[in-house]
Amino acid sequence: MALLEVKDLKVRVEEREILHGLTLTVNEGEVHAIMGPNGSGKSTLSHVIAGKPGYEVTDGQILFKGEDLLEMSPDERAAKGVFLAFQYPVEIPGVATMTFLRTALNAQRKARGESEYSTPDFLKKVREVSKSLNIPQDMLKRGVNVGFSGGEKKRNEVLQMALFEPSLCILDEMDSGLDIDALRIAADGVNALRSPKRAMVVITHYQRLLNYIVPDVVHVMSKGRVVKSGGKELALELEASGYAQFEDAA
Amino acid sequence: MPAVQETVERVKRIDVDQYRYGFETLIDSEKAPKGLSEEIVKFISQKKNEPAWMLQWRLEAYRRWLTMQEPTWARVDYPKIDFQDLYYYAAPKPKKTVTSLDEIDPEILKTYEKLGIPLREVAMLEGVEPKVGEDDPARRKIAVDAVFDSVSVATTFKAELKKAGVIFMPISEAIREHPELVQKYLGSVVPTSDNFYATLNSAVFSDGSFVYVPPGVRCPMELSTYFRINERNTGQFERTLIIADKGSYVSYLEGCTAPQRDENQLHAAVVELVAHDDAEIKYSTVQNWYPGNSEGKGGIYNFVTKRGDCRGDRSKISWTQVETGSAITWKYPSCILRGDNSSGEFYSIAISNGFQQVDSGTKMIHLGKNTSSRIISKGIAAGKSQNTYRGLVTAHRKATGARNFTACDSLLIGDKCGAHTVPYIEAKNSSATFEHEATTSKISEDVLFYCIQRGLSQEEAVGLVVNGFVKDVLQQLPMEFAVEAQKLISISLEGSVG
Numbered sequence: 045m046a047l048l049e050v051k052d053l054k055v056r057v058e059e060r061e062i063l064h065g066l067t068l069t070v071n072e073g074e075v076h077a078i079m080g081p082n083g084s085g086k087s088t089l090s091h092v093i094a095g096k097p098g099y100e101v102t103d104g105q106i107l108f109k110g111e112d113l114l115e116m117s118p119d120e121r122a123a124k125g126v127f128l129a130f131q132y133p134v135e136i137p138g139v140a141t142m143t144f145l146r147t148a149l150n151a152q153r154k155a156r157g158e159s160e161y162s163t164p165d166f167l168k169k170v171r172e173v174s175k176s177l178n179i180p181q182d183m184l185k186r187g188v189n190v191g192f193s194g195g196e197k198k199r200n201e202v203l204q205m206a207l208f209e210p211s212l213c214i215l216d217e218m219d220s221g222l223d224i225d226a227l228r229i230a231a232d233g234v235n236a237l238r239s240p241k242r243a244m245v246v247i248t249h250y251q252r253l254l255n256y257i258v259p260d261v262v263h264v265m266s267k268g269r270v271v272k273s274g275g276k277e278l279a280l281e282l283e284a285s286g287y288a289q290f291e292d293a294a
Numbered sequence: 295m296p297a298v299q300e301t302v303e304r305v306k307r308i309d310v311d312q313y314r315y316g317f318e319t320l321i322d323s324e325k326a327p328k329g330l331s332e333e334i335v336k337f338i339s340q341k342k343n344e345p346a347w348m349l350q351w352r353l354e355a356y357r358r359w360l361t362m363q364e365p366t367w368a369r370v371d372y373p374k375i376d377f378q379d380l381y382y383y384a385a386p387k388p389k390k391t392v393t394s395l396d397e398i399d400p401e402i403l404k405t406y407e408k409l410g411i412p413l414r415e416v417a418m419l420e421g422v423e424p425k426v427g428e429d430d431p432a433r434r435k436i437a438v439d440a441v442f443d444s445v446s447v448a449t450t451f452k453a454e455l456k457k458a459g460v461i462f463m464p465i466s467e468a469i470r471e472h473p474e475l476v477q478k479y480l481g482s483v484v485p486t487s488d489n490f491y492a493t494l495n496s497a498v499f500s501d502g503s504f505v506y507v508p509p510g511v512r513c514p515m516e517l518s519t520y521f522r523i524n525e526r527n528t529g530q531f532e533r534t535l536i537i538a539d540k541g542s543y544v545s546y547l548e549g550c551t552a553p554q555r556d557e558n559q560l561h562a563a564v565v566e567l568v569a570h571d572d573a574e575i576k577y578s579t580v581q582n583w584y585p586g587n588s589e590g591k592g593g594i595y596n597f598v599t600k601r602g603d604c605r606g607d608r609s610k611i612s613w614t615q616v617e618t619g620s621a622i623t624w625k626y627p628s629c630i631l632r633g634d635n636s637s638g639e640f641y642s643i644a645i646s647n648g649f650q651q652v653d654s655g656t657k658m659i660h661l662g663k664n665t666s667s668r669i670i671s672k673g674i675a676a677g678k679s680q681n682t683y684r685g686l687v688t689a690h691r692k693a694t695g696a697r698n699f700t701a702c703d704s705l706l707i708g709d710k711c712g713a714h715t716v717p718y719i720e721a722k723n724s725s726a727t728f729e730h731e732a733t734t735s736k737i738s739e740d741v742l743f744y745c746i747q748r749g750l751s752q753e754e755a756v757g758l759v760v761n762g763f764v765k766d767v768l769q770q771l772p773m774e775f776a777v778e779a780q781k782l783i784s785i786s787l788e789g790s791v792g
Contacts, residue, residue: 094747097739122749134744138762144748147758152749187762204748 046107047072047243048093048212053104055085055092062088064268065104070212073240077254077279078247080265081287086247087131089265090214094128095121108212123155127210129201131217136188141200144188145170149207173206177233195226202233213237213244219253231256251283266290326383332356335497338383342466342500345473355486355496362490368653369682369714370622372558372595380529380560382498437462439503439519451515458514460544461506465533468504475506479537483566483603483630491562491624492599495531499564502532507542507573516772518547521563529560536566538573540606545576547775558621559584562597571606571633576614578771579627580779583619585786590649590678593621600627601657604636604665612639613656614770616779618786621650626684628657631665631693638667641770643779645760645786646679646711655685655716660696660726669700672764675711676787682714689726696726704734705763707756707787757784 048070055063063085070076080086092099093106095118106113113121136144150160161169174184177199189197198218205213215234219227234257238244246257254262254276262278263270264287271290272278326337335356339349364375437451439462455462461472469476486496503519521532538544548565561583567575577600586593596619602611613627629638640656658667667687675681681704689696704713715732737759745755761768761780768776 096743096747118743118746119749119751122747128747130744130747134738134741136741136745136759136762138765139758144745144758147754148745148748148750151751151754155749208748 045072046070047109048245049105049107050089050093051105051107053089053092053106054102055088056100056102057088057098061102062099062268063092066265066269068263068270070243070245072211072243073238074261075238075244075246075257075259077257077259077262077276078245078265078270079249079251079262079279079282080290082249084265084287085268086265087216088268090128090216090245090247093121093212093214094118094126119151120155122208122210123152125209125211127205127208127213129198129205129213129215129218131220133189133197133201135190135192137190139188140185141188142170142184145184145204145207148204152208169207170203173203176236177203177206178229179203193226194221195223195229198222198226198230199233202230202237206233206237211242213242215244215246215257217247217249219248219250227253228256251279254279264290324385325381328381329378330356330380330382330498334382338498338500341383341385342469344466344469347473347477348469351481351486352497355493356498358487359490359493359497362493364490368624368684369680369716370624370651370653372622372651375558375560375595377494382529382531383500385500437515437517439464439517454514459508459511460513461504462517463504465502465504465535466500468535472504472506475537476504476535479535479566479568480533481566483568483601484564484599489599491597492564495533495562495564495599498529499531499533502534502563503536504534505536505544505546507538507544509540509542509570511539511542513542513544516545516547518549520549521561529562531561532563534563534565535568536575536577537568538570538575538609540570541572542570543574543576545772546578547772548577548579549582558586558593558595560595560597561620563599565598565600565627567600567602567611569602569604569606569609569611569636572608573606574610574612575602576612577602577627578775579613579615579617580771580775580782581615581617581619581623582782582786584621585619585648585650586621588648590621593650594619596620596623596625598625600625601630602628602638603630604633604638604662607633607635607662609633609636610638612641612770614639614641614767615643615654616767616771616775616782617642617644617652617654618782620652623650623652623654625654626656628659629667630659630661631667631696632661633665634662635664636662637665639770640667640669640671641767642671643674643764643767643783644672644681644683645674645676645783646681647677647786648679649677650679652680653682653684655683657686658688658698659686660689660693660698662693664695664697665693666697667699669698669702670766671700671702672767673702673704673713673715674707674760674763674783674787675704675713676707678710680712680714682716684716684718686718686720687728687730688718688720689722689728691722694723694725696721696723696728698726698728700728700730700732702730702732703763704732705760706734706736707760753784753787756787760784760787 046069050068053063053066078086146166153160179199259276262274264272326334335352339352484492486493507513569575583594583596604611611629617623631638638658644652644654646652656669671683673681673683683702687698702715706713713734719728742755771779
């Protein structure tokens with residue numbers, strides 16, 4: 045069943061069109077990789093799906109579980125199950141990570157009409173997940189991402205993904221700024237969250253990440269459009285031949 | 295953070311204007327005629343049954359005030375105040391002497407109940423105390439002095455404090471019952487000639503709290519005064535005097551609210567603290583006077599002089615303030631570090647929204663040897679407000695080894711507000727060590743979006759980020775106040791974004 049349907053999406057930022065009619069369908073349980081050179085519109089797509097301000101959708105639509113996503117506020121989208129793992133997670137000084145996790149999780153649950161987590165249940169859950177991601181408890185007491193290394197920041201994103209249990213995870217350049225070991229830990233965390241009900245969209249420049257998170261479908265974006273789609277072998281092909289061929293195609 | 299959730303719930307319950315203390319209490323009150331004259335000063339003194347020396351003191355202040363000019367150096371802008379168009383005394387119609395809460399006008403009690411002030415400790419006042427062993431440590435006792443317009447209407451836990459030797463009573467009563475203490479200390483920190491508003495206060499102050507903690511006594515509970523302006527066109531001029539004798543300790547909390555009115559109301563208080571050798575005073579304020587409506591109409595003019603004198607060696611005075619209210623705030627709680635090795639602290643959160651103007655900060659005056667001071671100021675400006683930190687750190691010739699650390703951080707929300715930092719630093723001897731740090735930042739769209747992407751609403755996100763920004767200062771507040779202050783911060787920023 046289609047979880048996310050992007051249809052002929054056109055998006056402008058300050059009078060300049062970035063996406064020129066992008067179409068993409070992601071089914072439940074699938075992992076899609078979106079590859080492409082800088083400026084091809086990959087991050088714009090992830091921001092528009094999550095509802096970041098500053099983008100103007102001039103045409104097309106985005107359906108999520110059959111509902112019009114563009115009609116929803118960003119926090120409503122989050123409560124519905126859209127999760128964006130940021131390329132550069134922000135720092136929030138003075139707000140303990142644990143506090144942040146709990147506030148966010150309960151806000152989502154409340155929006156869905158579910159009961160809030162009790163403190164012991166919440167703590168238990170956080171401990172379990174953080175342990176599997178190799179996140180020490182004292183990291184959770186520190187301000188959100190404050191003084192975290194690149195790897196810690198990304199693990200913190202995966203931790204949230206695991207806690208909030210979204211149905212769509214968009215990973216924006218998760219490999220940027222990570223060394224191989226950090227990448228492996230983060231990727232293992234992501235792989236553990238693969239499930240028949242959950243879909244993932246993995247945005248990346250490099251094929252390297254896809255060795256760890258193996259996609260079902262690979263899309264190549266160029267100049268604001270998907271120019272080619274294929275299986276995981278497409279990524280390897282790109283690695284060998286580069287993006288230049290598609291720049292001409294677009 | 296459940297407090298964040300709760301805040302948002304609360305904010306939603308509040309109508310268009312978010313000030314939730316804006317109601318008026320309908321009670322009979324007795325007022326002096328409008329305007330200010332020697333007659334009015336005499337009238338107030340007479341109402342309070344004051345001894346002759348007190349009246350003389352007031353009259354001298356009044357005469358001096360006539361020669362003084364309103365200060366204009368602060369970064370605040372307001373129409374000229376007509377001091378003859380105000381009432382200087384308003385009191386709920388008296389019911390002779392009040393000995394228990396039963397005799398207080400029920401409307402006033404209801405007011406405090408609505409405000410969430412624990413005068414509800416009616417039972418306590420009447421001597422029904424919790425049984426031994428039933429004491430809930432989470433609900434520490436707080437003794438409250440409630441000031442309604444010009445008079446103190448109730449003071450709780452008086453008897454229990456008396457047992458410890460602590461005097462906590464309305465200053466009007468202290469003038470009659472402890473004249474030797476009042477005469478010795480009143481005006482000894484803020485002289486009657488200090489400044490325009492302090493002098494005015496000295497002439498017409500009607501009530502406030504008086505605290506004396508004897509040598510070696512650790513005050514057994516938090517003391518608190520709750521100020522409420524109710525009457526129209528009435529100025530509130532309260533006077534607080536706190537004395538911590540040698541080796542004693544006291545923590546004092548102050549809260550303020552007022553009804554929503556279209557016209558401006560004047561509040562000109564004076565607070566004096568005296569700490570003797572090895573004594574410590576912790577003074578916390580949560581100021582939430584009515585800030586005016588969203589067009590900038592109405593609100594309290596808050597012109598306050600607060601000063602602490604670390605008179606003894608190794609004494610310590612700590613000011614913590616959370617300022618969210620008032621149309622105009624003009625306030626610089628200060629420390630005179632007279633005793634050797636004494637120390638002063640100032641922790642402040644000043645939030646301005648709408649058309650509020652805040653000019654606040656502190657003065658640390660190092661006179662004694664090896665004195666130290668610490669200033670942590672967090673200013674948050676939203677809406678069309680202006681928020682100024684103004685501070686003075688000075689070390690005298692003889693204050694060898696004086697040390698100060700100052701950190702002023704400002705946070706801007708939106709692009710129509712302003713934050714300003716005006717530090718004055720003076721060292722008159724070469725051994726002083728002064729450090730000053732200042733930052734100004736804008737609440738970033740990326741941070742807000744990150745929070746919102748994780749399911750928080752816009753308001754929750756702002757509340758969370760701001761509470762993080764002020765955390766260092768919130769931690770200085772007594773527990774009960776910290777929770778309340780955290781909620782207050784989010785409420786006062788409602789509607790500040792987008």
